[in-house]
Amino acid sequence: MLAAERREHLLRLLDDEGKIIAKSVAADLGISEDSVRRDLRDLAAEGLCQRVYGGALPVSPATADYAARQAVAPDGKRKVAAAAVELVRPGSALILDGGTTALAVARALPRDLACTVITHSPTIAAALLDHPKAEIFQLGGRIFKHSAVACGAAAVEAAQQVSADLCLIGVTGVHPEAGLTTGDAEEAAMKRALAARAAETYVLASSEKIGTASRYRVLDWGQVAGLVTDADPRDPVVKRLKALGLDLLAAE
Template structure:
């Protein structure tokens, strides 16, 4: 089998099963383990798979920059946002992550809501200006332009004084094996710090994020209260349920 044919097979297997185990594919095709690993390296370099120990997982399309992500799965994000907004109780202190789904949550909040929102996203803070009853606290730090959020040591230190009822967490991948992932190490650290200072953490996961993975781990699935998603039933969602994840269907 030609290398191009092997790579096509690997991508087909990934779409079908949601994961590729390099040793299993090598045994099936009668080729060396190193040959399959080389194929996976090339696919990862092309941005087509996310390599993990022993194989690969589907790559998340949500790792594009902020401007590009605004046009990805817009209807899906609106559905997730509407369901997530229902979790925000009047009078609550809510940490709202950055990202395009979180921005949609702002639009879904009642205009007469009285609450406090803590965010490390200037974009989210500006959008909340349309909610006069919401007190907005912005966490400062280095601006990570890819996602339009602050992160880094100063931002993590600023989280120390936060005591929130709820954290609405944005990630780029939700996978039963890989857990919750994102595309930047510092951003992952900031998300962990925010989750540590909230009573409940719910994940905002539009359909394209379910069953996908990114390079940097944010949290394991059992560290959050659940996942808000509009993803259709299928193997990736079934695997989350089997892992004990609580789902809020949007």
């Protein structure tokens, strides 16, 4: 089989089964695992898959820059935001992560809701300026322009000084085995710092992120209370996520 044919085979396998196991592909095609790994390296370099131990997973479409991500699945993000807002109680303190889905949550919060919103995102803070009863607490640090959020040591230290009832966090990849992932190591560390300061953490995940993975793990499944998603509950990946004991909130 030619290299181009192997590539097409791997991409079809990724699309049909949602994962590639290098050992199985090598056995099926009668080639070495090294050949499969080389092909996966090439595909990963083109952004067509996310390599993991033993093979590869679908790459998340949410790794594009902030401006581009605003055009990805806007309806799904609005549905997720509407469902997530129901978790926010009057008088509570909310840690709201950055990103386009979190921005949809900020815009969906009732204007008359009395609450405290703690965020490391200037775009989130700006979106809440016309909410007269919402106290806004801005965490500072180096701005990571890709996601329009503060990251780094100063931001993590600031996060360690706050506490909240609820944390709503965004990720780029949601996968039963790979866990909750994102594309930048410092951003992953910041998300962990935020989640650690809340009594409960829920993950915001529109359907295009389900079953995909990015390079850096954010949290293990045991560290979150649940997932808010508009993905079809009949989706095999969603069923596997539910089997982990997560509280899955359907966004419709």
